[in-house]
Amino acid sequence: MSIRRRRLDIPELPGGLEIPYVEVAGAQSGPRLTLLGGVHGCEYAGMKAVRRFVELVDQAELSGSITAVPVVNIPAFRERTAFVVPHDRKNLNRCFPGDPAGTYTDVLAHRVFDTFVRGADYLVDLHAGDLPESLQPMAIYDESPVGDRAREMAFAYATGHVVRLSPQESNIAGSSSAAAAAAGVPAIIAEVGGNGVLDGASVEGHLRGLRNVCRQLGMLPGAPEIPEGQTEHHGWVWMYTPVGGWWEPQMQLGSAVKEGSLLGTVSDLYGDVLYEVRAPEAGVPLFVTSSPAVAGGGLLLAIARPAR
């Protein structure tokens, strides 16, 4: 039994990069679970939960091993950069499994994927809304030959909303969970918290999800506590504004909307409405840009589609 503090060194990146992580070995043999936090640099609830979970876990009770990386995207964390890696402005969660011959983010993705995901039995990638983003807690998994096991993990995370994505949802191609699924590793992206806030309730939400997933995988004793009435969604619509300006949402995250209902407006700085945002189809808004400042072509929100 041991908890080992380790470090992934990536000297081939300009300036070099060191990513701290820990390995926790259980008293009994079992699966290898990887926890990633901070794939996006300002999603603090997930980062804290990764660190806290391995502090709390009782190794005598643990079957298998946990590799836990509290902050993957060290450059974005240091620079406090939302969504992207500052060096090349690429979104790390669109670059997996990475490319050793690519730009900074591709190389980072490649080394992270090879070190922590390939060879793992399961992956939980912990996220939150980023600095200008609010969201309803959700667990996302991908359709794949290992999709059934990923779906069980997503329900065990107990966020209330589970989103199944098909390979055709190209707006998040290259995500950690999609690349893991393609490598045969059941994986979920777990979203709790947001807006650059480190709040105890969101950290606790992630911790409950991790405990439940470990129980469900047989790594911790006891049955997972999975609430009744969680909603599964099949894919989602991401909505963008054609014009820049002042964005004000007029809907409730997690509450169903009908086709055509008003979701918010984009105005000019006098307050004159330039663009009314209406639901193109029925569904449930699960995340929204919470900052009023939006650029033309900017992302506003996502509506999850009902399960088919």
Ligand SMILES: [Zn+2]
């Ligand atoms: Zn994220």
